[in-house]
Amino acid sequence: MQVSELFVSAPGKAILHGEHAVVHGKVALAVSLNLRTYLRLETSTTGKVCINLPNIDTFFCWDVSELKQLITYSHVMRAVFKFLCMKRSLVFTLCFIFSELPSLTVSVWSELPTGAGLGSSAAYSVCLAAALLSASGAIPTPLKEWDHTGRWCQEDLELINSWAFQGETIIHGNPSGVDNAVGTWGGMLRFLAGKIIPLNRVPLLRILLTNTKVPRSTKVLVARVKDKINKFPSIMTPVLDSVDAISCTCEKVLSEMTCEPITGEHYNILEELIDINQHHLNVMGVGHPTLDTLCQVTRTRGLHSKLTGAGGGGCGITLLRPETDYSVVQSTVQDLRDCGFDCWETSIGGPGVQQHSPLSIKEESLEILRRY
Numbered sequence: 001m002q003v004s005e006l007f008v009s010a011p012g013k014a015i016l017h018g019e020h021a022v023v024h025g026k027v028a029l030a031v032s033l034n035l036r037t038y039l040r041l042e043t044s045t046t047g048k049v050c051i052n053l054p055n056i057d058t059f060f061c062w063d064v065s066e067l068k069q070l071i072t073y074s075h076v077m078r079a080v081f082k083f084l085c086m087k088r089s090l091v092f093t094l095c096f097i098f099s100e101l102p103s104l105t106v107s108v109w110s111e112l113p114t115g116a117g118l119g120s121s122a123a124y125s126v127c128l129a130a131a132l133l134s135a136s137g138a139i140p141t142p143l144k145e146w147d148h149t150g151r152w153c154q155e156d157l158e159l160i161n162s163w164a165f166q167g168e169t170i171i172h173g174n175p176s177g178v179d180n181a182v183g184t185w186g187g188m189l190r191f192l193a194g195k196i197i198p199l200n201r202v203p204l205l206r207i208l209l210t211n212t213k214v215p216r217s218t219k220v221l222v223a224r225v226k227d228k229i230n231k232f233p234s235i236m237t238p239v240l241d242s243v244d245a246i247s248c249t250c251e252k253v254l255s256e257m258t259c260e261p262i263t264g265e266h267y268n269i270l271e272e273l274i275d276i277n278q279h280h281l282n283v284m285g286v287g288h289p290t291l292d293t294l295c296q297v298t299r300t301r302g303l304h305s306k307l308t309g310a311g312g313g314g315c316g317i318t319l320l321r322p323e324t325d326y327s328v329v330q331s332t333v334q335d336l337r338d339c340g341f342d343c344w345e346t347s348i349g350g351p352g353v354q355q356h357s358p359l360s361i362k363e364e365s366l367e368i369l370r371r372y
């Protein structure tokens with residue numbers, strides 16, 4: 001073990017276009033949010049592995065000897081997978097990253113709503129991968145003495161991303177990898193079949209985020225879409241192809257907006273793409289009455305919305321034009337809050353996974369992380 005106390009964080013994400021279709025090899029455009037998950041890892045001599053997840057009211061503590069027995073008892077892979085069902089990704093990661101099971105405490109605290117479409121599972125998996133890889137010495141800790149945050153080099157980020165993908169596989173079943181890629185690299189990405197292209201030339205977008213607060217599981221929704229594709233392949237394939245074309249058109253428009261004067265027509269196209277994609281997502285069976293309400297309410301204010309992430313409730317995004325007046329945003333937010341939703345204007349493009357000094361973490365988050 002290389003460290004005694006380590007803090008890392010990773011951002012959540014919003015998918016502009018391509019959710020679900022991306023699982024089936026189509027393009028997705030996704031962007032990091034300035035809402036993050038924080039993780040504290042502390043090595044100890046207690047002979048225990050403890051994990052504290054206050055966001056989901058889950059607290060575990062196991063004797064290292066108990067975990068060791070389980071690992072050597074049967075075939076390693078089988079044991080690990082049996083484990084996973086009960087004890088989630090931590091043990092999985094521990095078994096493979098460390099040659100000796102270490103004694104440590106991991107605490108996670110997130111600003112993201114859990115299970116709401118903003119990539120909370122990926123941010124969690126990215127943090128866990130980065131912290132455990134660093135603690136084991138597989139990658140260095142990038143924080144310099146005089147800095148408050150540190151970022152890993154490209155090669156280390158690739159390793160973190162690949163482990164985070166394993167975490168997502170446990171939580172999601174069949175993830176595309178787009179969420180953990182955004183959690184790892186941050187910024188805006190084009191994602192296609194595991195290929196990640198950072199989009200550096202994109203305009204500053206104003207986005208309203210709405211959480212319908214309807215709980216849902218990405219795993220269940222991804223499986224639902226797969227069933228539908230298997231049942232109606234000739235009907236669903238064109239829908240997925242159309243979503244792919246929407247992502248590509250959106251990417252082209254965003255790129256044009258950085259090299260020519262932004263016009264109303266650019267925004268008209270972005271809005272139409274949002275509307276069409278929302279219809280497609282309903283066709284895939286991942287809509288929800290609350291998401292319909294979101295679209296209707298924002299439409300009465302001249303704004304366009306779609307679900308983001310896996311759908312079935314959770315969060316939606318609303319595109320704001322640069323000229324959208326503050327009073328319009330305020331009234332829309334109020335209308336949506338009156339529907340029982342959480343709603344806020346958000347900034348996008350936060351940095352990917354990073355290591356922190358305690359000084360760079362908000363006091364209240366630090367207090368929660370050190371409480372256990």
Ligand SMILES: Nc1ncnc2c1ncn2[C@@H]1O[C@H](COP(=O)(O)OP(=O)(O)OP(=O)(O)O)[C@@H](O)[C@H]1O
Pocket residue numbers: 037053054055056108109110113114115116117118119120121122124171172179216217218219308309310311
């Ligand atoms: N802060 C956290 N602490 C512990 N577990 C978490 C945390 N955040 C996410 N998780 C795990 O991720 C699960 C939610 O993942 P899920 O993929 O369904 O939703 P999401 O990632 O928020 O949305 P989407 O995948 O649509 O972006 C939770 O049930 C929990 O197992």
Ligand SMILES: C[C@@](O)(CCO)CC(=O)[O-]
Pocket residue numbers: 015018019020021022023117119172174175176177178179218222308309310
């Ligand atoms: C629904 C989905 O496309 C996005 C979830 O944020 C699933 C995935 O890509 O793994």
Ligand SMILES: [Mg+2]
Pocket residue numbers: 119120121122172179218
């Ligand atoms: Mg998820």
